Amino acid sequence: xxxxxxxxxxxxxxxxxxxxxxxxxxxxxxxxxxxxxxxxxxxxxxxxxxxxxxxxxxxxxxxxxxxxxxxxxxxxxxxxxxxxxxxxxxxxxxxxxxxxxxxxxxxxxxxxxxxxxxxxxxxxxxxxxxxxxxxxxxxxxxxxxxxxxxxxxxxxxxxxxxxxxxxxxxxxxxxxxxxxxxxxxxxxxxxxxxxxxxxxxxxxxxxxxxxxxxxxxxxxxxxxxxxxxxxxxxxxxxxxxxxxxxxxxxxxxxxxxxxx
Amino acid sequence: xxxxxxxxxxxxxxxxxxxxxxxxxxxxxxxxxxxxxxxxxxxxxxxxxxxxxxxxxxxxxxxxxxxxxxxxxxxxxxxxxxxxxxxxxxxxxxxxxxxxxxxxxxxxxxxxxxxxxxxxxxxxxxxxxxxxxxxxxxxxxxxxxxxxxxxxxxxxxxxxxxxxxxxxxxxxxxxxxxxxxxxxxxxxxxxxxxxxxxxxxxxxxxxxxxxxxxxxxxxxxxxxxxxxxxxxxxxxxxxxxxxxxxxxxxxxxxxxxxxx
DNA sequence: TATTAACTTTGATTCAGATCAATCAGAGCA
DNA sequence: TGCTCTGATTGATCTGAATCAAAGTTAATA
Numbered sequence: 146x147x148x149x150x151x152x153x154x155x156x157x158x159x160x161x162x163x164x165x166x167x168x169x170x171x172x173x174x175x176x177x178x179x180x181x182x183x184x185x186x187x188x189x190x191x192x193x194x195x196x197x198x199x200x201x202x203x204x205x206x207x208x209x210x211x212x213x214x215x216x217x218x219x220x221x222x223x224x225x226x227x228x229x230x231x232x233x234x235x236x237x238x239x240x241x242x243x244x245x246x247x248x249x250x251x252x253x254x255x256x257x258x259x260x261x262x263x264x265x266x267x268x269x270x271x272x273x274x275x276x277x278x279x280x281x282x283x284x285x286x287x288x289x290x291x292x293x294x295x296x297x298x299x300x301x302x303x304x305x306x307x308x309x310x311x312x313x314x315x316x317x318x319x320x321x322x323x324x325x326x327x328x329x330x331x332x333x334x335x336x337x338x339x340x341x342x343x344x345x346x347x348x349x350x351x352x353x354x355x356x357x358x359x360x361x362x363x364x365x366x367x368x369x370x371x372x373x374x375x376x377x378x379x380x381x382x383x384x385x386x387x388x389x390x391x392x393x394x395x396x397x398x399x400x401x402x403x404x405x
Numbered sequence: 406x407x408x409x410x411x412x413x414x415x416x417x418x419x420x421x422x423x424x425x426x427x428x429x430x431x432x433x434x435x436x437x438x439x440x441x442x443x444x445x446x447x448x449x450x451x452x453x454x455x456x457x458x459x460x461x462x463x464x465x466x467x468x469x470x471x472x473x474x475x476x477x478x479x480x481x482x483x484x485x486x487x488x489x490x491x492x493x494x495x496x497x498x499x500x501x502x503x504x505x506x507x508x509x510x511x512x513x514x515x516x517x518x519x520x521x522x523x524x525x526x527x528x529x530x531x532x533x534x535x536x537x538x539x540x541x542x543x544x545x546x547x548x549x550x551x552x553x554x555x556x557x558x559x560x561x562x563x564x565x566x567x568x569x570x571x572x573x574x575x576x577x578x579x580x581x582x583x584x585x586x587x588x589x590x591x592x593x594x595x596x597x598x599x600x601x602x603x604x605x606x607x608x609x610x611x612x613x614x615x616x617x618x619x620x621x622x623x624x625x626x627x628x629x630x631x632x633x634x635x636x637x638x639x640x641x642x643x644x645x646x647x648x649x650x651x652x653x654x655x656x657x658x659x660x661x662x663x664x665x
Numbered sequence: 666t667a668t669t670a671a672c673t674t675t676g677a678t679t680c681a682g683a684t685c686a687a688t689c690a691g692a693g694c695a
Numbered sequence: 696t697g698c699t700c701t702g703a704t705t706g707a708t709c710t711g712a713a714t715c716a717a718a719g720t721t722a723a724t725a
Contacts, residue, residue, distance in 0.1 A: 235570050239659060243574040257570060259563035266570065285556060289549050296545060302562045303519035309569035310495050310517060310526065314503040316576035317620035321682065351702065360577035365682055367704055383691080383703070399499060581712065611672065625712055627674055643673075643721070666725100673720070684709070695698080 183225045183277065184251045184301060185294065193291045200287060201225065203278040213254065213268035213276060220258035222278045226250050229274020230349040234357070235266045244358040246308075247271070247332075247350060250339055255281075256305055271349040316360045319398075324359040325369040326398035329379065333388060344388040373397070443485045443537060444511045444561060445554065453551045460547060461485065463538040473514065473528035473536060480518035482538045486510050489534020490609040494617070495526045504618040506568075507531070507592075507610060510599055515541075516565055531609040576620045579658075584619040585629040586657035589639070593648060604648040633657070 183201065186194050204227070207213050213224055213231060226248055233254065234244045245266060248254060258264040259281065288295035315324055337343030348355075352363040352370075359366065373379045378394050380387040388394060443461065446454050464487070467473050473484055473491060486508055493514065494504045505526060508514060518524040519541065548555035575584055597603030608615075612623040612630075619626065633639045638654050640647040648654060 235574055237574070241574065241578050243570075243577045245570045245573055256563055257566045260560045260567055265567050285552070285559070288555065289552060292545070292549060295548065295555070299545070299562070300520045302559070302566070303516055306517045306562070306565055306569065307520055307525050309566065309573065310503075310505045313505055313569065313572055313576060314495055314497070314501065316573060317503045317617065318501050352704095353702080357577065362683055363703080364684080364705085368682090371704075612674095613672080622713055623673080624675085624714080628712090631674075668725080669723080671720100671722075674718085675716100676718100677714100677716085679712105679714070681711100681713085682709105683711090684707100686707085687705085689704075690702085692701085693699090695696105 183227075184253055185225065185279075185297065187297055188293055189291065193294065196287055196291065197294065200283045201277045201279050205276050205278055207231070207270040207274045207276065209270055209272050211270050213270060213274075214258075214264045216264050216267050218264050220255065220262045220264050220281070222280050223253055223255040223284065224268070224276040224278060226252050226254065227275040227277055229276075230271045231268050231274055232271055232350060232354060232358075233266045233268045242357060244350075244354055245312075247354075247358065249335060253301055256302055271354075321359075321361055321365050322369050322372060323398050324361065325355075325366065325373065326394050328355065328359060329386065329388065330391070330394060330398060333391070344391065346386055348384040348386060443487075444513055445485065445539075445557065447557055448553055449551065453554065456547055456551065457554065460543045461537045461539050465536050465538055467491070467530040467534045467536065469530055469532050471530050473530060473534075474518075474524045476524050476527050478524050480515065480522045480524050480541070482540050483513055483515040483544065484528070484536040484538060486512050486514065487535040487537055489536075490531045491528050491534055492531055492610060492614060492618075493526045493528045502617060504610075504614055505572075507618065509595060513561055516562055531614075581619075581621055581625050582629050582632060583658050584621065585615075585626065585633065586654050588615065588619060589646065589648065590651070590654060590658060593651070604651065606646055608644040608646060 185201070186197055189197065203222075205213075205224075207229070214220075216236060228250055231248045231254065232244050233246045233248065234242055236242050248268075254268050254276070255264070257266060284298070288298060315327055319327065332346065332348075333343045336346050350358075352366045355361075356363045356366045361369075370379070370381045373394070374381045376393070378388070378390050378397065380389060445461070446457060449457065465473075465484075467489070474480075476496060488510055491508045491514065492504050493506045493508065494502055496502050508528075514528050514536070515524070517526055544558070548558060575587055579587065592606065592608075593603045596606050610618075612626045615621075616623045616626045621629075630639070630641045633654070634641045636653070638648070638650050638657065640649060
């Protein structure tokens with residue numbers, strides 16, 4: 146009853162690129178925009194990669210604080226993050242705002258806009274970032290030629306739905322400290338999958354942005370950080386986080402009814 | 406600043422079948438399982454409908470309280486609801502549970518399972534229901550033959566993501582009464598789109614299930630109902646709901662900082 | 666039709682997190 | 696170097712929703 150929960154079922158995000166590209170070298174029409182980092186080419190052969198490469202040719206930079214896309218604007222392309230860190234957020238006229246996700250290398254942005262062909266959220270860079278633009282109609286066209294690409298794209302969309310359901314569970318039934326623990330473990334895992342330390346990293350977002358994502362006020366986020374630090378589970382120095390005891394952090398997330 | 410929010414941007418669900426099937430008569434291998442009600446055939450010609458009909462041939466009934474699918478089981482098919490009412494919920498080992506959605510005629514279930522090919526949530530009928538089973542690999546195959554079907558399917562998936570983001574906004578930033586108002590307006594709209602009254606309907610779910618969906622305890626849901634009734638905005642008789650003043654209900658949802 | 670079980674409402678009390686407020690730390694800049 | 700601005704921390708207080716508890720109501724089943 147009180148055993149720690151398995152990692153995979155509980156984290157907010159699933160990685161969109163668990164099986165990283167196993168192709169050694171790619172010729173693409175855009176030499177600087179290697180497909181290597183992207184989430185899409187998983188399991189494609191060289192010729193297929195070539196076809197995809199012709200579509201994913203346009204690279205774009207977004208400076209810290211800049212918009213990759215804005216809610217209300219016409220949708221034309223998905224964006225695959227090559228480097229950097231972005232947030233997406235939905236905004237109501239009444240000022241209510243909700244950060245719906247934080248996104249890093251290899252992840253795909255813009256999926257929400259396919260339905261209405263209008264972006265439903267803002268995507269804002271939290272550090273200087275680079276993305277590859279993928280014109281969506283072209284992606285659909287080559288999906289017909291490369292069924293494995295289509296299948297993979299469907300999985301990416303589905304994974305986003307699973308991720309959203311996890312966040313709904315978090316927002317609907319977790320306490321502040323549990324939410325923060327989930328959040329940190331999720332970041333930890335995603336950093337580690339990208340070859341960075343799982344226990345030592347810098348946050349790119351403010352306490353307020355974390356709060357918006359987790360359905361908490363910034364003061365509550367700050368207090369939860371301090372609490373975890375007091376218990377020696379993490380060390381916090383402003384945006385720099387060290388996880389000292391990942392198992393106890395998992396316990397925090399796992400089950401509030403456990404006596405701690 | 407305090408104007409009521411436009412309906413479309415604020416409701417929890419978008420309908421997956423706004424453009425209802427405009428084809429008059431369909432020959433299908435499953436006469437009793439007309440494609441008419443389904444969300445998929447939008448904009449297809451007769452021949453295409455025929456192809457789709459061969460895929461969507463298997464009909465299934467689920468009695469009230471029964472499972473359509475269970476978390477952890479292998480995914481093979483999507484399910485299009487022909488009639489009835491279901492809930493989906495994610496369940497943690499520690500007993501934490503979250504209703505992730507309520508689903509009615511024309512909606513498509515199972516999208517979350519595409520990513521891992523294992524169902525990540527339970528789908529339980531809240532009243533006797535009928536669904537059409539759509540083997541997913543077959544759907545992907547004919548998507549190649551019928552690009553407009555593929556495009557439509559992508560839109561359906563994307564719409565689910567948009568819906569989930571709305572729920573995240575609700576869970577992350579709304580007060581109890583606002584959440585209930587959103588919920589009722591959403592149901593109202595979906596009933597009305599299906600030809601039922603938008604102001605007079607029966608709930609299929611318990612207060613506890615509503616609470617789970619809205620991130621509230623059942624007592625809080627009950628109190629919120631009573632409060633809206635005291636203000637003459639709705640009339641509640643157990644599961645039977647009448648909306649007396651839809652505009653004031655929208656105000657409730659719109660902006661808590663409005664003086665009411 | 667009686668009996669039980671499941672669901673709903675309402676009240677009293679408690680508590681987690683919001684709000685209000687003050688201080689502090691770091692970054693950018695004149 | 697001091698100044699300003701943004702963001703982070705911490706404390707005090709308040710409040711909305713959770714929790715605990717007791718009826719009351721409806722639906723299910725024998």
